[in-house]
Amino acid sequence: MIHGLPSHLKIIAALSFILIVVATPVTQWGAFIAYFLWLFVVVKVAQIPFGTLFKRALIEIPFIFFAILMPFFGSGEKIAVGPFDLYREGLIAGSGIVVKGTLGVMTAIILSTSTTAREILRGLERLRLPVLMVQIASFMLRYVNVVNDEMERMKVARESRGFEATGMKSWKVLATAAGALFIRSYERGERVHLSMLSRGYEGVLPQEERMKIDASVWLKAMVYPLVAALIFITQLLIGTI
Amino acid sequence: MNTPSLEIKELAFAYPDGNQALYGVNLSVQKGERVALLGPNGAGKTTLVMHMNGIHPTSHGSIHVAGQLVDAKNKESIKEIRSKVGIVFQDPDDQLFMPTVAEDVAFGPYNMGLRGDELNKVVEEALELVGMLDFRDRPPHHLSFGQRRRVAVATVLAMKPEILVLDEPSSNLDPASRRELADILRSLDITMVMVTHDLPYAYELCARSVILKGGVIVADGSTHEILTDSALLAANRLELPVGFSIQ
Numbered sequence: 001m002i003h004g005l006p007s008h009l010k011i012i013a014a015l016s017f018i019l020i021v022v023a024t025p026v027t028q029w030g031a032f033i034a035y036f037l038w039l040f041v042v043v044k045v046a047q048i049p050f051g052t053l054f055k056r057a058l059i060e061i062p063f064i065f066f067a068i069l070m071p072f073f074g075s076g077e078k079i080a081v082g083p084f085d086l087y088r089e090g091l092i093a094g095s096g097i098v099v100k101g102t103l104g105v106m107t108a109i110i111l112s113t114s115t116t117a118r119e120i121l122r123g124l125e126r127l128r129l130p131v132l133m134v135q136i137a138s139f140m141l142r143y144v145n146v147v148n149d150e151m152e153r154m155k156v157a158r159e160s161r162g163f164e165a166t167g168m169k170s171w172k173v174l175a176t177a178a179g180a181l182f183i184r185s186y187e188r189g190e191r192v193h194l195s196m197l198s199r200g201y202e203g204v205l206p207q208e209e210r211m212k213i214d215a216s217v218w219l220k221a222m223v224y225p226l227v228a229a230l231i232f233i234t235q236l237l238i239g240t241i
Numbered sequence: 242m243n244t245p246s247l248e249i250k251e252l253a254f255a256y257p258d259g260n261q262a263l264y265g266v267n268l269s270v271q272k273g274e275r276v277a278l279l280g281p282n283g284a285g286k287t288t289l290v291m292h293m294n295g296i297h298p299t300s301h302g303s304i305h306v307a308g309q310l311v312d313a314k315n316k317e318s319i320k321e322i323r324s325k326v327g328i329v330f331q332d333p334d335d336q337l338f339m340p341t342v343a344e345d346v347a348f349g350p351y352n353m354g355l356r357g358d359e360l361n362k363v364v365e366e367a368l369e370l371v372g373m374l375d376f377r378d379r380p381p382h383h384l385s386f387g388q389r390r391r392v393a394v395a396t397v398l399a400m401k402p403e404i405l406v407l408d409e410p411s412s413n414l415d416p417a418s419r420r421e422l423a424d425i426l427r428s429l430d431i432t433m434v435m436v437t438h439d440l441p442y443a444y445e446l447c448a449r450s451v452i453l454k455g456g457v458i459v460a461d462g463s464t465h466e467i468l469t470d471s472a473l474l475a476a477n478r479l480e481l482p483v484g485f486s487i488q
Contacts, residue, residue: 004303025345040375097244118341138339138340139338141340142338142339142340142380142381142382143334143338145382146334146382188335190333191330191332191335192335192336192338194291194296194335195328195330195335195336195338196338196348197296197323198294198296198323198326198327198328199349199352199396199397199400200320200323200324200349200352200400201324201348201351201352202320202352205339206339206344206347206348206351206352
């Protein structure tokens, strides 16, 4: 049921959810538990295997690396956590980044798993992302396989002649290969452009005709951020008591 | 006599670096004719093709497509010319750049101003002609090479061109795909210029052949005559495959 929603609504929903999460103060930890529970419900409904979710979420590790270091450096009040003496400020800020980052990444995974790349681009187009950017992204999508195959063939051709990538010495060869690949891709770009011109290209790619979207579909898509908003407000109210 | 589909007069062209590729080409192709454009590598075949729809501006001589002058500077007329001259490029990956087959076939007619049902109809007709209708929603990179080549032909047919120009249509195809494409091309009722080194393919599909060498047309006649003149072929670095003979 999530898979079938119009992609631009899904993008709006995902962004709103992330905004609400980011706006929640880190100290309101109750809210974050609720966010995670709600996110897992959505994952379940979207029929995304949890294994896939966690495996793909690993992508955030390089980004949160510094956040993990934050509690070790800083100043001010210290608290003991197990064997470590950690700075309180850094701990709060760091865990904030980790928790919010994870929620954001997982939301993006729900979006990308339930929507084809093509649909996401269409959605962005509907959300008025500049046409040029959408075009660049869609060409990348189309040609990433072609360029990848070309790279693979070049690799096979190198190895067939006894080349093995070992250490610094092989960098020169790899750099040359990368240069050759760049030139080839560039030339392909020119040929593609020629073939586009031959078919009357004048700067715009064909656009889908737009269908009217019912309020009920809107509502369905917005349930995701709306529940988050509810959690946010509830937490605020509880917090003030 | 009717207006020829393609009329090239004294076409000469030099690249900006001074390298001259064409030295006065004369060629006239009648409506409905299928002509093979033969020639060794570097003869200027691709350069000639690029002139036919105004990608290379004509610097000397003239080209008329169905009586209309190809003038790269006239934006309106060049748009019309490009819908009249359908070029199928050698590498289908260069031609198929949209996310799905149907969207790619729709690209040309869309640029010509077709929309909605009309656009849909044209796309379906073109895919039907090359037997690829069942693949309409597939991304091009999931198709075999032969299928991609056929879709590339469809993308051009959808523009209802006056003349179909194919650059090495049989290259990289397995024998069955090669024959299937030949069947498709033969079934089309359209003027055709086929650039190729594949002499048996030219023999099979085109009644007339011309040889381009060193930037000029050095021979123009029936394919049978040209392919049986072994001295002429040898002088132009063309050879029939071993074991292939024409009576």
